[in-house]
Amino acid sequence: MRRNWQSLVAKMVFSGCVTAMMAAPVAAQAQSHCVTGTRKPPFSIGWANIYSVPTWMKQTTDTINSEAAELKKQGLVSKLMITDAQGSANTQIQQIQSMIDANMDAILVDAGSATALDRVISAACAKGIAVISFDSLVDSDDLTAKIIIDSKEWGRDAATWMAKTLDGKGNILVLNGPAGVSVSEDRRAGAMEVLKQYPGIKILAETNTPYNSAPAQEAVTNLLFSQPKIDGVLSLGGALSAGALLAFERQGRAPVPMTGENYRQFLELWKKTGIKGWAAMQPNWLGAMAAYVAVQALDGKPVPVHVNVPLPVITDATLPSYLARAKDFPTDGYIYSPYSQALFASYLAQK
Amino acid sequence: MMPSLYWQIQWRRNRRLTPLYGVVLLLLVVYGWLFPGLFSRAGLAHFTQSWFPLALVAMAQAILMLTGGISLAVGSLVSLGAVVAATTMGATGSLVSMLLVLAAGLATGAASGAIVALLRLPAIIVTLAGSFIIGGLALIILPRPGGMILPWLSAVLAGNNPTVLLGLLILLVLGWKFYLATPGGIALYAAGENPVAAYRSGIAVEATVIAAFAISGMLCTLAGLFVAAQTGSGDPVIGTTFTLNSIAAVVLGGVGFLGGEGTMRGALAGSLLLTVMINVMFFLGMPPVAQYIAQGIIIVVAVALPHLLGRRLAP
Numbered sequence: 001m002r003r004n005w006q007s008l009v010a011k012m013v014f015s016g017c018v019t020a021m022m023a024a025p026v027a028a029q030a031q032s033h034c035v036t037g038t039r040k041p042p043f044s045i046g047w048a049n050i051y052s053v054p055t056w057m058k059q060t061t062d063t064i065n066s067e068a069a070e071l072k073k074q075g076l077v078s079k080l081m082i083t084d085a086q087g088s089a090n091t092q093i094q095q096i097q098s099m100i101d102a103n104m105d106a107i108l109v110d111a112g113s114a115t116a117l118d119r120v121i122s123a124a125c126a127k128g129i130a131v132i133s134f135d136s137l138v139d140s141d142d143l144t145a146k147i148i149i150d151s152k153e154w155g156r157d158a159a160t161w162m163a164k165t166l167d168g169k170g171n172i173l174v175l176n177g178p179a180g181v182s183v184s185e186d187r188r189a190g191a192m193e194v195l196k197q198y199p200g201i202k203i204l205a206e207t208n209t210p211y212n213s214a215p216a217q218e219a220v221t222n223l224l225f226s227q228p229k230i231d232g233v234l235s236l237g238g239a240l241s242a243g244a245l246l247a248f249e250r251q252g253r254a255p256v257p258m259t260g261e262n263y264r265q266f267l268e269l270w271k272k273t274g275i276k277g278w279a280a281m282q283p284n285w286l287g288a289m290a291a292y293v294a295v296q297a298l299d300g301k302p303v304p305v306h307v308n309v310p311l312p313v314i315t316d317a318t319l320p321s322y323l324a325r326a327k328d329f330p331t332d333g334y335i336y337s338p339y340s341q342a343l344f345a346s347y348l349a350q351k
Numbered sequence: 352m353m354p355s356l357y358w359q360i361q362w363r364r365n366r367r368l369t370p371l372y373g374v375v376l377l378l379l380v381v382y383g384w385l386f387p388g389l390f391s392r393a394g395l396a397h398f399t400q401s402w403f404p405l406a407l408v409a410m411a412q413a414i415l416m417l418t419g420g421i422s423l424a425v426g427s428l429v430s431l432g433a434v435v436a437a438t439t440m441g442a443t444g445s446l447v448s449m450l451l452v453l454a455a456g457l458a459t460g461a462a463s464g465a466i467v468a469l470l471r472l473p474a475i476i477v478t479l480a481g482s483f484i485i486g487g488l489a490l491i492i493l494p495r496p497g498g499m500i501l502p503w504l505s506a507v508l509a510g511n512n513p514t515v516l517l518g519l520l521i522l523l524v525l526g527w528k529f530y531l532a533t534p535g536g537i538a539l540y541a542a543g544e545n546p547v548a549a550y551r552s553g554i555a556v557e558a559t560v561i562a563a564f565a566i567s568g569m570l571c572t573l574a575g576l577f578v579a580a581q582t583g584s585g586d587p588v589i590g591t592t593f594t595l596n597s598i599a600a601v602v603l604g605g606v607g608f609l610g611g612e613g614t615m616r617g618a619l620a621g622s623l624l625l626t627v628m629i630n631v632m633f634f635l636g637m638p639p640v641a642q643y644i645a646q647g648i649i650i651v652v653a654v655a656l657p658h659l660l661g662r663r664l665a666p
Contacts, residue, residue, distance in 0.1 A: 052639045084639035088592035090578060091629060094401040098633040101388055101397070115496040115584035119505065139496070180587040185495050 032297035033305055034125035034144045042078035043105035043298050045291060048096050050112040050136065052084040054211075055333045057110075060135070060287040063339075064108065067288035070341070076295045089113040096120045099129075106130040106294035108287065111138045114182040118142070130297045132290040135282060136183055144297050147286055147307050151183050154280045154311055155190025155236060158259040161278040162201075162234045165257045169200035170231030173223055175216060175240040179208045183282075187236040204230065209240065213265065216243030217250075224251050232256050238263025238279065238334065245269040262314060262334050267322055279314040285339035292344045301348075309347055312337045368605055368617050370656030374649065375620050378627045385634035396513035400581055402626040403516055404429070404574040406619055408593045409600035410523065411570035413618035416601055418543040418563045419610025420467060420474030424459075425571050425597045427486035429590025431455055432575020434489045437498025437585025445501050452576045453569050459485060460568020464561035482594070489587040498585035509581040527615050530566075539563055544611025600625050603653055624653060 047064055051057060061082065071077040081104065085092035089112035097120055099107050107124055111117050111133060118140040124131050131143040138146070162172065174191065177184030195201055204227050209215040216239065224230070224247060235241040238261025245266065248255045255273045260266045262281035270277040286309065297303040314322055322335045329335045388394040408425050415422050432452050440448040463481045467474045507515055530536040538559040541549040550556050574593070579585050604621030606613030628649055632642045 049639070081633075081636060082639055083633060084642060086592070088596075089582075089586065089589055090401075090404060090592070093581070094626070094629055095633060097397050097401065098386075098630050101386055101394065102634065113496055113582070113586045113589060116578075116582035116586050116589055119509070119581065119583045178588075180490050180494065180496075182495060 031300060031302035032130070032144050033142075034128060035130055035297050035300075036128040037300060038128060039105045039298055041076050041295075041299060042072070043076060043295060044078050045080050045106045045108065045294060046096075046099035046102075046104040047080060047082045047287075047291075048085070048092055048099065048107055048109045049083060050085050050089070050092055050110050051087045052082075055330055056211075056282075056284065059284040059330070059333050059336075060110070063285045063288035064291050067291045071291065071295055076299065077291075080291075085112055087112065089116040093117060093120045096124065100124050100127055103127075104129060105298055106132065106291075108132050108134065108290040108294060109138070110135045110287075112136070114139045130294045132294045132297075134286040134290040136181070139182075141305050143305070145293050145303050145305055145307050147290055147293065147309060149282055149286070149309050149311055151186035152190035152193075155187040155192075156194050157190075157280065157311065157313070158187075158234060158236060158278065159191040159194035162232050162257065162259055163194065163198040165276055165278075166201065166232050168198050171202050171204050171227070171229055172232040172234050173220065173227075173230060173244070174203055174206040175220070175233065175235040175237065175244060176206060176208050177211050177237050177240070184208075184236070191234060191236065207240075209243075211237045211239050213239040213243035213246065213263075216240040217247045218243075220244040220247035221251065224248070224253060230256055233258040235260050237261055238266050238281075241279075242266040242269060245273060245275075249273070262312075262322065262336060264326055264329055264331060264333055264335050267314070267319060267335060268326070271319060271323060277314075277316060277319070281312050281314070281334065281336060283309075283312060283336040283339070284334060285336055288339060289344045289347070292341060293348065296348065303348065307348060308350070364614050364617075367657055368614070368620065370660060371604065371617065371620050371624065371653050374653045374656070375624050375627065378624065378631050378649075382627055382631045382634065385631070392513065393511040396509075396511050396516070398626075398630070399513050399516045399520070400509050401630070402623055403520070404578050404581075404593070405596060405600060405622040405626055406520065407523075407570050407574035407577065408597040409604070409618045409622035410527070410615060411567040411574070412597040412601045413604070413606050413613065413615055414539070414563050414567045414570075415474065416543075416606045416608065417539055417610060417613060418560050419546070420478075420560070420563070421598070421608070422463075422478040422564075422567060422571075423475060423594055424463065424478040424482040424485055426590040426592065426594035427482045427489060428456060428459065428568055428571035429575040429578060429593045430489040430587055431459070431485050431492075431590075432572030433579040433589050434493040434498065434575075434585040434587050435572070436576045436579040437500055438493055440501055440504075441499055445504050449576060452572050456569035456572030456575075457565050458568075460571075461561055461565035463568070464564025467564065468557040468560040486588075493585050493587045496584060496586040496589075498579075500580050500583050500585075502583070505580045505583050508577060524615070524619075535559065535562060540611050542610075596625060597622075599650070603650060605657070621653075624649070 068077050068080040083095040092112045117138050121131050122142045125142055132145050134147040176188050205223050207219040209219055233244050241258050241260030242263055242265040255275045257276040260279045262279055383389045435452050435455050439451050463477050467477050538554045541554055542556045542559045546556050600622035601618045604617030
């Protein structure tokens, strides 16, 4: 039913495009979805943040600010406007509507809900505004581009690493982010796909906590009391792993192989405890890349709706190179891999 | 004598709310000045759409606070309404689906009301527990955002035309006026202000509280239905932030925590203030950090003004 409805919308949008092109045959040929070619540089960019308080978001906003500053120098961006929905998808809809009302040229969005923004984003797209979704993605494809780090692949790779590290046999805990949130559900779905193929791996318990170390530490502490034999912790979020390692330490239990994210505290504990570890990341520069991609699309370069970013991974071997740069990042922040416009361009170019 | 007493009371209530109305009006004027498109059909439609769900949950919260209760389950009820609408609409059609949404709110509301009134448990605890149960239920019905709302319903309720929405708001306000004119509505204030006295004067206090909870629950799931229509889909955690915002709107609107004190128009004005504030700050180009501070200042001013002016306004 949903598919039918989506294809109906797609048809309506498509026929809308056709009419628009027939009405204005002289306009520059639009190469990217939503972009009509009528907007000229320098472009105004709106950054519709879902919640500005978490450190991950502050770091992400920093990368957007510095990318916007660089694009300003290149004469491509006039101003960057930032909103904060304070965690509410409804407020985010309201703020994106305001960005449409203010006729911004581009909107970057970290979605508070995978589906709730569909209609307002389509409305922006219909006005010729380049909409770029990153981090928490929207399900809809009626936008200029989605910058995708495959959350399912994240889960699959983490689970594969864990299964191989334990030689396919052992008891594990699975730490998830909040229930009902797409990123968290998708990472879990990917992990479960793999774990099904390893009957020797037994899931003792699963947790759902916010992506914060304190609640994760509490949850793992409780599990440590009830579970005498834990061989690995499959954590699907960085701050969760830090909380888990702290829980092991506080109880004097020997730490076990663990997956995680590029959360600075986890990387430091990983080195300190000497565990076998694996971490993926949702690099903060996805925000900077979103700004870059928006400007490219508005400037007439072809941008595909799905822009795939290969999942960056940290292993026991590459851990030192990340820790060497730790001092440049906040203590409760995320140590991301280096980035540049050239890197973004290479991701845009690949199919 | 009756009409003159009625208008005297109305006048006194309005006078206490004048500063809030003033702040709301000022912000609306500033918003309209910064964004003249507000006065177009579509502009007005989009603005009322931003306001409507908060207006509904503010009404839901106000009814309970008038009985001396409070609800921490507002947000999860909104989520429940949204997921029920988004999961049933494809199979049952819009009418049945909407009735299911309203029934879900009525039933859960009445159940929590019964627990509060008959077992004499504090509303804050019952609704806190209720929020976990209802929130869990919403996650079971729709584990991941999805489902669908018939596009025509989205277009009617949340399209480029404000008429249906403004009509609904007027209907709700008239409905509330009508309810207040019935014995049930009078009992609502009486039971909230002094339950013992209300009981002694022959009011069925328990029934009044249960009815208030049921209506409140229905308003919450209705807000969920609207949010689902506005977004075109369901999301099991979409309502979370409504709990706190509904309380903020109602308290801003001068409804007291102790029951029996306050007005629905105050609660609506409070919710309008919270909504218009966000747009004004956007068009003023404020950075998010400044927005937090400005938001706090506006709220304090709106609450403090009546007290500062209180001495002069006192009859």
